[in-house]
Amino acid sequence: QVQLVESGGGLVQPGGSLRLSCAASGSIFSINAMGWYRQVPGKEREFVAAIGSGGTTRYAGSVKGRFTISRDNSKNTVYLQMNTLNVEDTAVYFCNAYRTPNNYWGQGTQVTVSS
Numbered sequence: 001q002v003q004l005v006e007s008g009g010g011l012v013q014p015g016g017s018l019r020l021s022c023a024a025s026g027s028i029f030s031i032n033a034m035g036w037y038r039q040v041p042g043k044e045r046e047f048v049a050a051i052g053s054g055g056t057t058r059y060a061g062s063v064k065g066r067f068t069i070s071r072d073n074s075k076n077t078v079y080l081q082m083n084t085l086n087v088e089d090t091a092v093y094f095c096n097a098y099r100t101p102n103n104y105w106g107q108g109t110q111v112t113v114s115s
Helices: none
Strands: 002-007 011-012 018-026 031-037 046-052 058-059 067-072 078-082 092-099 100-105 111-112
Touching: 002 092, 011 092, 018 031, 018 092, 018 111, 031 067, 031 078, 046 067, 046 078, 058 067
Parallel strands: 011 111
Antiparallel strands: 002 018, 018 078, 031 046, 031 092, 046 058, 067 078, 092 100, 092 111
16 A cells, blocks of 8 residues: 655645645555646546656646656655646645556645635
8 A cells, every 4th residue: 555645735825836745655666656636626636747756757738837746755755846826726636656557646635826
C-alpha cells in the first residue's frame, strides 16, 4: 500500500501563490509517476500536473506557466507550486501516485481562491 498525505491547501487571494505538498509512505518503491488532480462540485476530476520517476513533467494547458510540479526524493515528497492563482483554480486538489497496475490517491486538500 501507498499512503499519500497532503498539506498546504487553504485560502488565497487572486494573484497569490500556494504550495501543496504530498508525502508518500508505505510501500513506496517502484512508483512510476506522481501527480496532482483537482475536482470541483459537479465536474469530473481533472489532470493538473504529473512528474515521472525520471523527472519528466507534464501539465494541463490551464496551469502551464503558472504551476510547477517538483519532487524531493530524499523526503518522498512531491510539490505543486501554484502561482498567479485565479478563481478558476478553486478546487479540491488530490495527490496521485501510480505504480503498475494501481493508482493511489490522497485525501484531497481544498484550495480556495477568493477576495
